[in-house]
Amino acid sequence: MTKKTKKAKQSELTDSGLIDITKKKFRWSEYLAEKIIKGTAFLSITIIVLIFFFVFRESMPIFSTAKATAKTEAAMENQAEQETYGDVTDKPKVEDTQETYGEVKDVSATADSTSEAYSVSAGSGFDDNQTALKSILTKDWVPVSQKPRYGIFSLIIGTFKVTIISMLFAAPLAIMAALYTASFAGKRLKEIIKPTIEMLAGFPSVVIGFFALMVMATFLQEIFHYDTRLNSFVGGIAMGIAAIPIIFTITEDALTAVPKTFKEASLALGASKWQTAFFVILPAATPGIFAAVLLGIGRVFGETMIALMATGNAAQMDLNPFTSVRTLAATIGAEMAEVVFGDTHYNVLFLIGSLLFIFTFILNAIAEFYVKGKLMKRIQGK
Amino acid sequence: MIKSFKRNIKGILIEGMTLSAALLIIAIVVVMVTVIVIGGKDQISWEFLTSFPEDGMTKGGIFPAIYGTALLVIIMSVAAVPFGTITAIYLTEYAKENSIIAKTIRFAVRTLAVIPSIIYGLFGLGFFIKFVGTNVDNTFLGGHLKWGQPNILWASLTMALLTLPVVIVSVEEALKTVPRDLRAASLALGATKWQTIWKVVIPGSISGIMTGTILAVSRGAGEVAPILFTGVAYYVATLPTSFSDQFMVLGYHIYVMTTQSANVDKTMPIQFGTTLVLLALTFILNISAIILRYRIRKKKTD
Amino acid sequence: MIHEKIHTENMFLHYGSKLALNDISIQIPEKKVTAFIGPSGCGKSTFLRSLNRMNDLIDGVKIEGKILIDGINIYDNNIDVVTLRKKVGMVFQKSNPFAKSIYENVAYGPRINGVKDKKQLDEIVETALQNAAIWTEVKDRLGDSAMGLSGGQQQRLCIARTLAVNPEIVLMDEPASALDPLSTSKIEELIVQLKEKYTIVIVTHNMQQAARISDLTAFFYLGELIEFDKTKKIFTNPDKKQTEDYITGRFG
Ligand SMILES: Nc1ncnc2c1ncn2[C@@H]1O[C@H](COP(=O)(O)OP(=O)(O)OP(=O)(O)O)[C@@H](O)[C@H]1O
Ligand SMILES: [Mg+2]
Numbered sequence: 001m002t003k004k005t006k007k008a009k010q011s012e013l014t015d016s017g018l019i020d021i022t023k024k025k026f027r028w029s030e031y032l033a034e035k036i037i038k039g040t041a042f043l044s045i046t047i048i049v050l051i052f053f054f055v056f057r058e059s060m061p062i063f064s065t066a067k068a069t070a071k072t073e074a075a076m077e078n079q080a081e082q083e084t085y086g087d088v089t090d091k092p093k094v095e096d097t098q099e100t101y102g103e104v105k106d107v108s109a110t111a112d113s114t115s116e117a118y119s120v121s122a123g124s125g126f127d128d129n130q131t132a133l134k135s136i137l138t139k140d141w142v143p144v145s146q147k148p149r150y151g152i153f154s155l156i157i158g159t160f161k162v163t164i165i166s167m168l169f170a171a172p173l174a175i176m177a178a179l180y181t182a183s184f185a186g187k188r189l190k191e192i193i194k195p196t197i198e199m200l201a202g203f204p205s206v207v208i209g210f211f212a213l214m215v216m217a218t219f220l221q222e223i224f225h226y227d228t229r230l231n232s233f234v235g236g237i238a239m240g241i242a243a244i245p246i247i248f249t250i251t252e253d254a255l256t257a258v259p260k261t262f263k264e265a266s267l268a269l270g271a272s273k274w275q276t277a278f279f280v281i282l283p284a285a286t287p288g289i290f291a292a293v294l295l296g297i298g299r300v301f302g303e304t305m306i307a308l309m310a311t312g313n314a315a316q317m318d319l320n321p322f323t324s325v326r327t328l329a330a331t332i333g334a335e336m337a338e339v340v341f342g343d344t345h346y347n348v349l350f351l352i353g354s355l356l357f358i359f360t361f362i363l364n365a366i367a368e369f370y371v372k373g374k375l376m377k378r379i380q381g382k
Numbered sequence: 383m384i385k386s387f388k389r390n391i392k393g394i395l396i397e398g399m400t401l402s403a404a405l406l407i408i409a410i411v412v413v414m415v416t417v418i419v420i421g422g423k424d425q426i427s428w429e430f431l432t433s434f435p436e437d438g439m440t441k442g443g444i445f446p447a448i449y450g451t452a453l454l455v456i457i458m459s460v461a462a463v464p465f466g467t468i469t470a471i472y473l474t475e476y477a478k479e480n481s482i483i484a485k486t487i488r489f490a491v492r493t494l495a496v497i498p499s500i501i502y503g504l505f506g507l508g509f510f511i512k513f514v515g516t517n518v519d520n521t522f523l524g525g526h527l528k529w530g531q532p533n534i535l536w537a538s539l540t541m542a543l544l545t546l547p548v549v550i551v552s553v554e555e556a557l558k559t560v561p562r563d564l565r566a567a568s569l570a571l572g573a574t575k576w577q578t579i580w581k582v583v584i585p586g587s588i589s590g591i592m593t594g595t596i597l598a599v600s601r602g603a604g605e606v607a608p609i610l611f612t613g614v615a616y617y618v619a620t621l622p623t624s625f626s627d628q629f630m631v632l633g634y635h636i637y638v639m640t641t642q643s644a645n646v647d648k649t650m651p652i653q654f655g656t657t658l659v660l661l662a663l664t665f666i667l668n669i670s671a672i673i674l675r676y677r678i679r680k681k682k683t684d
Numbered sequence: 685m686i687h688e689k690i691h692t693e694n695m696f697l698h699y700g701s702k703l704a705l706n707d708i709s710i711q712i713p714e715k716k717v718t719a720f721i722g723p724s725g726c727g728k729s730t731f732l733r734s735l736n737r738m739n740d741l742i743d744g745v746k747i748e749g750k751i752l753i754d755g756i757n758i759y760d761n762n763i764d765v766v767t768l769r770k771k772v773g774m775v776f777q778k779s780n781p782f783a784k785s786i787y788e789n790v791a792y793g794p795r796i797n798g799v800k801d802k803k804q805l806d807e808i809v810e811t812a813l814q815n816a817a818i819w820t821e822v823k824d825r826l827g828d829s830a831m832g833l834s835g836g837q838q839q840r841l842c843i844a845r846t847l848a849v850n851p852e853i854v855l856m857d858e859p860a861s862a863l864d865p866l867s868t869s870k871i872e873e874l875i876v877q878l879k880e881k882y883t884i885v886i887v888t889h890n891m892q893q894a895a896r897i898s899d900l901t902a903f904f905y906l907g908e909l910i911e912f913d914k915t916k917k918i919f920t921n922p923d924k925k926q927t928e929d930y931i932t933g934r935f936g
Contacts, residue, residue, distance in 0.1 A: 019767060019851075025766070029574075033576040034476065037471055037475075037476060040468040041472035043546075044546065047490075048490050051502075054509040057508060058512070174403075177400065177406075177407050196411050199665065199669075203604070204633055204660060204661075204664055205606075206604065206633040207636070207660060214640070215417050272393055274392065275393070295496060302500060304607035308637065329500045332503075350508065353504040356500070361493060363496070364496045478743065563780035566780070567781075567842070569769060570773060570776075571792060571793040571849050572766055573796045574766050574796075577796050585783070
């Protein structure tokens with residue numbers, strides 16, 4: 001077939017040669033492939049937007065009730081013109097008044113919002129949500145009770161406590177190890193250190209949590225003699241172990257990315273190896289190291305399984321490293337499976353999730369843009 | 383003289399300190415592995431790997447957990463690998479290196495990589511179960527509750543989102559190792575862009591796609607937080623046979639056995655055994671990924 | 685009269701803001717070997733790449749002026765670039781076979797053109813390999829990986845791969861620069877044979893090579909076409925002093 005057509009073309013060979021290039025072909029497969037690939041690539045962005053949207057959406061009812069309250073208040077003010085109110089609704093009068101009555105009571109209860117406000121536990125979603133919103137900024141986390149309270153302060157404090165402990169442990173360790181690997185280590189040692197770190201990065205957090213719970217907790221208790229076996233210290237160290245690979249890898253990348261000329265110049269000036277490492281390479285890599293620590297913090301902040309297994313999970317609010325804590329992530333992990341979908345408790349857990357999401361998002365954004373900005377400056381400056 | 387001696391001391395101190403940091407990390411890893419291997423090795427037997435839990439999980443094996451884990455990572459890969467690969471292809475083949483779109487996508491990918499896994503769990507619950515599932519139930523099943531609850535499909539898809547960046551990053555790295563020359567050769571033969579990608583670029587980066595898949599599988603096999611409330615179950619007497627079934631996985635099994643079981647001491651050997659199985663699984667996967675990646679990088683420098 | 689295959693008029697090419705080709709006007713005849721010579725960086729490859737629009741792949745390339753092939757401006761809007769590249773094939777400096785078998789390398793072009801029939805493919809592959817003077821060396825191992833061939837064989841395989849698409853013009857960018865003398869002479873012989881069927885444009889740094897195989901020679905310098913004439917004339921009695929200096933090695 002093709003041969004024939006070609007021959008036919010050949011016979012009418014003109015100036016344009018054998019192959020005609022002037023007919024722009026529309027290639028369906030090409031067009032589709034490009035569109036599909038492009039569309040799929042946007043998936044990553046879409047997912048982030050969706051996560052943002054859906055995690056927030058499920059926490060929204062708390063706030064929307066706040067709006068409902070405002071409406072009720074407005075309604076109450078309008079109560080003088082009773083007919084208007086009655087006109088708007090088509091419901092039977094009795095029910096109508098009942099409802100109004102309920103709402104009024106509701107508002108009056110929140111109006112004198114002392115600690116008494118919590119006692120409005122009639123069980124209706126409205127009451128519950130209002131008190132929930134009020135109680136969020138307190139320190140009592142008692143979600144399952146006659147009068148549930150959702151104070152996330154103690155959870156936030158607990159999370160920060162664990163995060164700080166883990167960073168105090170992991171950051172220096174990982175950074176020093178990275179400095180050693182980048183500046184001092186021979187080839188052999190490098191070939192042991194790097195795969196080991198990579199292996200550690202592959203450890204499931206539930207395995208690290210298991211190790212912390214079964215072995216480390218007892219071991220550390222014997223050294224430090226504290227009372228509660230599982231506490232923020234044990235949890236912090238365990239999460240630190242989980243964060244080491246991240247900090248190490250990014251730091252090491254930053255250190256090795258320092259231009260060779262820096263190093264050579266320093267050595268040429270008579271500085272020794274360690275001086276070069278410490279006073280030239282390390283400072284040049286600070287933005288990268290900063291980013292490494294930020295991402296390490298992000299990792300620990302949202303760590304769930306280790307927190308569930310090793311921190312003791314009691315929402316206490318103090319600054320003692322050896323007391324049990326309950327972190328934000330662990331709270332979601334532990335309680336979400338037991339809540340009623342759509343319940344206030346459920347919404348509050350999603351609210352906590354939103355907080356975690358925003359926090360890690362910001363950390364990552366800072367790490368990205370700060371580092372990029374700094375590096376650009378450095379490149380342009382020199 | 384004295385000055386240089388002081389200098390030396392400092393140098394030795396610093397080198398020693400950084401070395402000990404590196405050694406300490408290695409020691410931690412070695413201790414963890416050793417403890418888990420010693421604690422779990424007597425438990426491992428064909429029986430343990432292939433039988434169901436018995437007596438309220440105080441005896442018997444972990445077969446359903448292994449099976450569930452395998453099923454989870456398979457469904458997950460089927461979803462994550464094509465999407466991740468296509469995204470990587472877009473970034474290397476279609477997008478201009480410094481275009482805003484490419485930058486935004488890269489930022490999104492890195493953000494996805496740092497979002498805590500528990501958030502994925504929340505998303506899975508809010509999106510797959512409560513939004514998609516419930517709507518499917520209401521529109522197609524007349525409100526009969528089937529998809530609007532946790533199951534293996536939703537759990538796997540949630541995990542797929544979590545592992546998407548892992549795939550994208552590995553595949554992108556591999557695509558970049560395919561020489562420009564080969565793309566040029568193909569185009570100069572009158573191949574279209576897509577033909578070039580399909581016949582030259584993708585075959586040239588198969589090992590990278592495999593690395594990405596293995597790393598994603600390893601990650602997915604070990605993560606628990608995303609599936610806590612999207613499909614995993616404490617105990618199910620039968621293996622999952624449909625997408626709408628709940629299932630068991632190794633990681634969650636470890637978690638429940640250590641924290642929720644009535645008799646933690648009695649089940650200690652099972653806990654160690656299960657942990658060893660999970661660790662060995664992720665270890666083997668990671669090693670193969672490391673080796674594969676090492677080969678790819680070597681090819682690049684050749 | 686000899687038919688003009690390639691014709692450019694007042695052609696300029698910029699890489700971003702850098703001028704790489706400055707006012708090139710040239711007429712290249714059909715079924716002849718035309719050689720491009722000139723010092724490194726003078727724009728030979730750039731010019732070659734613009735003849736089958738491989739420059740489209742490079743960001744920031746701007747082209748002005750006319751480039752006509754068979755009287756048609758190949759930068760016009762209605763040009764199908766994919767078809768253009770079938771018509772104007774290219775052999776690169778560094779041999780770049782695909783990591784496939786010898787057979788699949790040659791069959792690649794026909795396959796993407798939709799040739800599926802096994803017999804027809806076999807035929808095309810054999811003809812192409814014969815035309816590229818490598819058939820006898822590989823006919824017993826068509827299924828082996830192309831990566832196992834020697835450098836010279838790989839380059840001839842790449843030529844076969846280009847020929848299998850049945851182009852009208854073959855552009856060669858220093859096709860023999862990375863090869864040993866024996867392989868080089870084989871490729872030179874091959875080029876001389878090929879001009880019976882194809883219009884050939886070849887970039888070379890090897891003056892003797894240009895003199896041996898080409899009918900016409902163009903001398904480029906700093907992005908400009910200094911002189912273009914019969915090879916004999918260029919090498920014996922060039923009009924321009926720069927050309928003479930370059931050819932006699934008295935350059936710079
Ligand atoms: N992709 C590119 N981007 C920017 N400038 C380029 C690019 N490719 C080539 N150039 C520049 O254009 C000019 C011509 O380059 P070209 O490769 O065409 O020279 P050449 O004559 O083929 O040299 P050689 O003999 O070394 O191959 C050079 O100055 C080169 O630096
Ligand atoms: Mg060149």
